[in-house]
Amino acid sequence: MAVPKRKLSRSNTRHRRSHWKANATQLVPVTIDGTTHLIPQHLVPAYRRGLLRPEP
Numbered sequence: 001m002a003v004p005k006r007k008l009s010r011s012n013t014r015h016r017r018s019h020w021k022a023n024a025t026q027l028v029p030v031t032i033d034g035t036t037h038l039i040p041q042h043l044v045p046a047y048r049r050g051l052l053r054p055e056p
Contacts, residue, residue, distance in 0.1 A: 008016075027038040030047055037054040039047055046052045 026041040028041045028044055029036050030039050030044055031037075032047060032054055035054075037047075039054070043052060047054065
């Protein structure tokens, strides 16, 4: 595991962490059983195969 060579100050650590941003998931319209649902793009294959069922 990587270990820092020296201790970062608290302000530098918080400043660095503040740049980490989460992206909103891309929703894709998919028709399942005649109904259109908005589903996250990475889960579309599972819904099409029937491994996941959309909530009513």
